[in-house]
Amino acid sequence: MLPAGTRPFGDAVGAVVADLGTGTVGMILDGEVVTPVVTDISNSSDKLVLYAPPTLLSSSTSHTAGLIYAGTTNYWIFNVISNVVVSANEAVPRDRLDPGKVGFRARVVQAAAARPGGNTAAAAEAQLAGSPASVALPGPEPDGSYIITNVINWNVQKNPGNTAGEIGNFQPLFGGPADEPVPGVPGTGLAGNPRFENIAAEIFEYLDLPAGYQKFAVNADDGWKVQVGTPGQTTGTVLFSIDRGAGARDIPIAFTTPVAGLYPVRLVWYKGGGGGNVEFFSYGPNGEKILINDRTKANAIKAYYDITPGLRLTITGPSNGMVTISWSGPGTLEEAASLQTPVTWTTAPSQANPQTVTATGTKFYRVRQ
Numbered sequence: 001m002l003p004a005g006t007r008p009f010g011d012a013v014g015a016v017v018a019d020l021g022t023g024t025v026g027m028i029l030d031g032e033v034v035t036p037v038v039t040d041i042s043n044s045s046d047k048l049v050l051y052a053p054p055t056l057l058s059s060s061t062s063h064t065a066g067l068i069y070a071g072t073t074n075y076w077i078f079n080v081i082s083n084v085v086v087s088a089n090e091a092v093p094r095d096r097l098d099p100g101k102v103g104f105r106a107r108v109v110q111a112a113a114a115r116p117g118g119n120t121a122a123a124a125e126a127q128l129a130g131s132p133a134s135v136a137l138p139g140p141e142p143d144g145s146y147i148i149t150n151v152i153n154w155n156v157q158k159n160p161g162n163t164a165g166e167i168g169n170f171q172p173l174f175g176g177p178a179d180e181p182v183p184g185v186p187g188t189g190l191a192g193n194p195r196f197e198n199i200a201a202e203i204f205e206y207l208d209l210p211a212g213y214q215k216f217a218v219n220a221d222d223g224w225k226v227q228v229g230t231p232g233q234t235t236g237t238v239l240f241s242i243d244r245g246a247g248a249r250d251i252p253i254a255f256t257t258p259v260a261g262l263y264p265v266r267l268v269w270y271k272g273g274g275g276g277n278v279e280f281f282s283y284g285p286n287g288e289k290i291l292i293n294d295r296t297k298a299n300a301i302k303a304y305y306d307i308t309p310g311l312r313l314t315i316t317g318p319s320n321g322m323v324t325i326s327w328s329g330p331g332t333l334e335e336a337a338s339l340q341t342p343v344t345w346t347t348a349p350s351q352a353n354p355q356t357v358t359a360t361g362t363k364f365y366r367v368r369q
């Protein structure tokens with residue numbers, strides 16, 4: 001286990017040094033001497049040597065690092081994985097985190113025959129939007145989704161009527177959790193192999209992320225897309241997308257978040273024929289694979305399927321020349337005469353909630369938390 005507070009992400013440069021003993025270790029990055037953090041790795045004589053640059057290394061840049069120990073310097077060259085910068089506007093403030101809504105919101109659709117467009121993210125989106133129609137069993141949520149409170153470690157081999165088996169990084173053989181069935185599958189009216197085929201799913205969650213560099217991965221059969229957005233929102237920034245009809249394989253992705261916050265993210269997964277699985281995980285600084293929202297791991301990135309409602313301002317009227325103003329929680333009512341920039345907001349003379357004011361002229365209101 002890494003020390004408390006250690007970021008579970010790969011925005012550091014370093015290595016594991018075996019049998020260092022009491023010797024010292026230094027580091028060079030791009031010709032400059034830097035000071036790494038050296039941590040004992042439990043149950044071994046190895047040490048984890050990591051240096052986190054004060055500013056993130058840019059997407060797709062090349063660097064040279066060196067470890068200095070035992071009287072020698074060993075260099076290596078590395079490239080920073082290409083990564084998308086997510087807009088700070090996407091971050092929901094962490095004070096809207098709802099600890100009662102841990103996990104994912106998964107909506108699963110299944111077609112009775114192969115989807116037009118095959119194993120592509122676009123075809124999966126069309127299927128999620130209703131074309132072709134779904135025969136999957138809807139979940140208990142109003143939109144037919146399922147709430148998944150633990151992790152995403154699905155395998156169609158675990159679905160009723162299929163041949164049991166485990167696949168991927170996370171399975172009991174490797175000390176991980178057992179695979180779980182894909183919710184809602186098989187759908188109605190299916191027989192034979194199509195019971196476990198032609199599936200698409202939108203796995204939505206708010207990821208609780210610090211500012212910085214994030215390294216995730218999906219292990220899937222067949223393909224997938226990771227996109228910023230709320231359920232059904234297909235216009236957000238695409239963090240990674242791959243069209244493939246192929247077996248389970250790790251594909252790492254990276255992105256950077258300019259500020260800490262809750263980021264709405266959709267993992268769109270799909271499978272055609274044959275096997276089908278999906279694992280959603282991140283990497284620790286020493287390359288450890290950690291399932292998203294694995295609450296048994298201190299360094300797991302946490303997922304929430306919803307957030308607390310934001311402060312809502314309601315203005316009704318006019319009625320008999322009066323307007324009623326109210327808001328949904330603790331906050332300060334402010335007013336402005338115009339929305340032309342620079343806008344001058346001032347605290348409203350009355351903070352009564354609700355309150356009734358005379359409807360004359362033009363006035364703008366907002367409420368601040």
Ligand SMILES: [Ca+2]
Nearest residue numbers: 167168170179
């Ligand atoms: Ca697995």
Ligand SMILES: [Ca+2]
Nearest residue numbers: 222273274275
């Ligand atoms: Ca497949």
